[in-house]
Amino acid sequence: MRGLQLPLSQTQRIRLQRALEKLQSLSCKANSDASVTVADTIPVNYEDAFLKGHGTTDLNGDLVATVCGVVERINKLVYVRALRARYKPEVGDIVVGRVVEVSQKRWRLEINFSLDAILMLSSMNMPDGIQRRRTALDELNMRGIFEENDVVCAEVRNFQHDGSLQLQARSQKYGKLEKGQLLIVDPYLVKKSKQHFHHLEQFGIDLILGRNGFIWVGEHVEARDSMVVDQANSSEQSMVPEEKSQTHTPLEMRQNICRISNAVRVLSALGFSIDSDLILETVELSSTVKIDIHDMLGSEFHVLVAEREAERRSLMGKRKR
């Protein structure tokens, strides 16, 4: 929270502190020793054998954390999962990435992992939708599908033996993302859930929460057939770029996109985990208090969101009990 640097007035500071204390008191009851900072001792049962994992060290017989994060225990292994770290992919995760290179039979994607991820041409759905071997012609037309700097949505397929990551996009819902903006948040804020593609019908907007912290907010695309542009189509598009640039996103839609994006920005600045419900709630809050879209990034709205979240979590806690 010390990372949050906002010009707060005296009353705002007190309100924010109160909200954060409330949040902390709520989370502390569950597992107080789960989150550690550097030099915190990690309680372990010394009678049992245990393995020191990442982010831990032995200091005078105590197990001590060397990074800030959450203690994870898997059988004997005790390690600390750092929060502000690069994304650690898991097979099946939905990620959003940016193409950095088009090379032979593959695209390289930046996904905030320690290596670039690889999307093979063979793990893509072909434009004509037919299952077949990829020919040399397909390889030549790769830029017709994705170019450098394109934003692409895909799924983590598997790890190679050398540690590099393979992606796949074998469905209509994956593919190129256009008409919107990409937001980058800390990966730990996006939790794994059943649904990472959200079509917010009331706004007509697609929200894709990539597990790597890349969040896409854009215009809703029906059926997502356009991701795979076939040859005739792409040549047609290149002929009329002027005409295309006239069709901007409608203003109302753009307002919604900006409102949702700013909601995500506020939540990530406050360090709240980001899911679609919370985003929608924040958007609703912003509309009910009739705040201007840009003023959502001001201090007052940050305080308001923190208070609301504290209230919500305390209510949830009561309901459970």
Added chain:
Amino acid sequence: MVGLSVGEKHFIQGGIAQDLRSDGRKRLTYRPIYVETGVIPQAHGSARVRLGATDVIASVKAELGKPSALQPDKGKIAIYVDCSPTAAPMFEGRGGEELSTELSVALQRCLLGGKSGAGAGIDPTSLVVVEGKVCWDLYIDGLVISSDGNLLDALAAAIKAALSNTGIPKVDVAAETTSDEQPEVNISDEEFLQFDTSGIPVIVTLTKVGRHYIVDATSEEESQMSSAVSISVNRKGHICGLTKRGGVGLDPSIILDMISVAKHVSEQLINKLDSEIAAAEASEEES
């Protein structure tokens, strides 16, 4: 610098055309500006200014020196800007030098006036201790910590804040000196003189994207610019300097239009900046 896909570029350009930019701002709205003063204890004055993710520090160091023979009644002021490699990988090694020089020159032009020192935002005559013999040399250094566009405006604001934070030690000159000798001086470490910063201009950069121009562009928006005009305006609404970047030419009528817009925007910016500086100084005294 920033890689953007065609769709995103299109989205940004569309937003500017529709007067609703990616973060919900209008074309002529600044991001919230945040000022912190007294960040470097060794300097005579320093300030940190943040505009969104753009983060710069300016420091002012004063040193006793000798005025140049051509201008015996004026002190010397030097402005240098450095781009930290932490801001962007491209600033590593010598990568940031070109941008640093560009920013330094633009700031010198906007703040120091002509070669003779006339029309300078900081009055160089106020830096003289003994005419022709002793004067203060001001070294103003800017450091770019994090870059998200609009560095020039942020640096100018930081320099303004740093100068209003600056205290120049009071100097007593020994009375009996012959005309040739260098007079003996006694620097007081208790009494400080404040600068008059009311005349220091702010810089408003208007970035032209498509048919429209915007203030306070983020680096994504800057990647779409055709040209940018930086106009420094003082409190009276007078233009103190003007620089243009970017390869594409501008119609003279557009420049005139931009100037009047910059003048209008600068009023709000100066007021906002002044209140932020006052708040920052108040909170510094508190702590």
